[in-house]
Amino acid sequence: MKFFKKLKEKLFSTSSKLNNGLEEIVDKQKDEIFDQDNNENEDSNNHISSNMKEDLREQKKEIETVSIKDGKRNKLIEKQLSFFEKNKKKSNIESDENQIEIQEKKPNFFKKIIKSVEKVTKRRKLDNTMLNEIEDLLISTDLGVATSSFIVEKIKKENFSKELDITQLKQVISSEIYEIMNAPKTITEIKDGQLNIWLFVGVNGSGKTTTIGKIAKQEKENGNKVILAAADTFRAAAVEQLSIWSERAGIPMIKGEEKSDPASVVYKAIEESKRGKYDLLLIDTAGRLQNKTDLMEELEKIIRVIKKQDPTAPHNCIIVLDATSGQNVNSQVEIFSKTAGLTGIIMTKLDGTARGGVLVSVTNKFNLPIYRIGLGEKIDDLEIFDPKLFSKVIVGLENDTI
Numbered sequence: 001m002k003f004f005k006k007l008k009e010k011l012f013s014t015s016s017k018l019n020n021g022l023e024e025i026v027d028k029q030k031d032e033i034f035d036q037d038n039n040e041n042e043d044s045n046n047h048i049s050s051n052m053k054e055d056l057r058e059q060k061k062e063i064e065t066v067s068i069k070d071g072k073r074n075k076l077i078e079k080q081l082s083f084f085e086k087n088k089k090k091s092n093i094e095s096d097e098n099q100i101e102i103q104e105k106k107p108n109f110f111k112k113i114i115k116s117v118e119k120v121t122k123r124r125k126l127d128n129t130m131l132n133e134i135e136d137l138l139i140s141t142d143l144g145v146a147t148s149s150f151i152v153e154k155i156k157k158e159n160f161s162k163e164l165d166i167t168q169l170k171q172v173i174s175s176e177i178y179e180i181m182n183a184p185k186t187i188t189e190i191k192d193g194q195l196n197i198w199l200f201v202g203v204n205g206s207g208k209t210t211t212i213g214k215i216a217k218q219e220k221e222n223g224n225k226v227i228l229a230a231a232d233t234f235r236a237a238a239v240e241q242l243s244i245w246s247e248r249a250g251i252p253m254i255k256g257e258e259k260s261d262p263a264s265v266v267y268k269a270i271e272e273s274k275r276g277k278y279d280l281l282l283i284d285t286a287g288r289l290q291n292k293t294d295l296m297e298e299l300e301k302i303i304r305v306i307k308k309q310d311p312t313a314p315h316n317c318i319i320v321l322d323a324t325s326g327q328n329v330n331s332q333v334e335i336f337s338k339t340a341g342l343t344g345i346i347m348t349k350l351d352g353t354a355r356g357g358v359l360v361s362v363t364n365k366f367n368l369p370i371y372r373i374g375l376g377e378k379i380d381d382l383e384i385f386d387p388k389l390f391s392k393v394i395v396g397l398e399n400d401t402i
């Protein structure tokens with residue numbers, strides 16, 4: 001699937017960190033059964049006939065091209081192990097001539113096969129040490145202490161003492177992440193025959209203006225009549241920035257005087273949007289730190305003005321969060337929730353950061369839907385959030401597993 005590939009590429013930093021970390025964790029303990037076979041095969045290696053070598057070549061090819069689909073892989077492993085077993089028995093009746101031939105040509109052939117099979121046959125018993133290692137790894141990718149220990153506790157409950165290989169371990173973690181990410185409801189949908197008002201809030205530089213430009217384009221393509229309000233009157237450059245997006249997306253924009261009251265711009269924008277029978281008004285606000293009370297009061301005023309014109313609005317109040325802020329996003333959501341009554345989250349800058357886990361921690365904590373994710377600076381770098389795909393990509397699973 002195209003989107004899976006894109007998500008995988010963009011979330012590379014986070015998923016490769018988790019993927020490599022989990023592989024290292026499983027790597028710490030080799031599969032005992034496999035080791036035993038491995039040793040036996042080192043002995044039997046000296047007694048292999050040419051026919052058997054051919055068989056092994058076939059096996060090797062199969063291993064190299066094998067899909068990592070679970071069922072297929074397990075079958076392959078079983079096949080490989082029974083093959084080694086067969087070799088051992090067969091080798092006892094091999095002639096001396098063959099032994100000499102093989103000894104001469106033994107180019108670490110088994111070792112190569114063993115290496116490729118080893119990766120998928122290594123297992124580790126899920127004990128407390130391993131659980132601690134998993135927890136540390138989750139914390140390092142910004143899932144946060146509370147969410148990481150929540151996930152680890154659940155894994156412990158359901159899988160303690162089980163021998164897990166790397167894919168099983170990833171699946172176990174992935175399904176816990178999926179449960180968290182799938183829980184919240186979606187944001188309020190666009191209703192026909194009325195003006196839908198969406199307010200965008202967040203701290204400075206989180207990506208509000210850019211994201212509004214991207215959404216405007218998407219919603220226009222969805223057939224909605226969209227209009228923008230530049231309620232960030234704080235900086236002249238902010239209005240200019242939104243007007244570039246409005247031109248890019250071919251969507252009108254309402255603005256006010258520089259340094260004018262943002263609430264007055266919002267008032268004007270709602271009036272004009274109603275008059276023009278627009279479907280969707282997207283309001284850009286100035287970035288404000290959640291601990292600056294005067295700026296938060298300004299936001300309260302904007303909301304009061306909106307409610308005066310439509311008591312059911314804003315229909316969505318979306319906080320735009322920057323994934324690179326890490327765990328700080330939690331306090332942003334907490335305080336903006338109190339002031340603005342958030343209905344959803346957009347997480348930007350997930351591309352290139354190894355902190356993608358922050359999405360999981362913020363969802364687990366606030367149970368707010370992730371409306372979109374920002375995966376770059378361009379107009380099309382905004383994707384619908386798919387909890388299923390995300391929970392696979394983030395741990396480095398392929399699309400066809402689970």
Ligand SMILES: Nc1nc2c(ncn2[C@@H]2O[C@H](COP(=O)(O)OP(=O)(O)OP(=O)(O)O)[C@@H](O)[C@H]2O)c(=O)[nH]1
Nearest residue numbers: 204205206207208209210287348349374375376377
């Ligand atoms: N890599 C990446 N950069 C992004 C993304 N979204 C926004 N940006 C960049 O982040 C920077 C800030 O984006 P803005 O849209 O200006 O952020 P803002 O929240 O409107 O900022 P203020 O209005 O100053 O509060 C810009 O350089 C954007 O190009 C994203 O998903 N990925």
Ligand SMILES: [Mg+2]
Nearest residue numbers: 208209232238
């Ligand atoms: Mg802005």
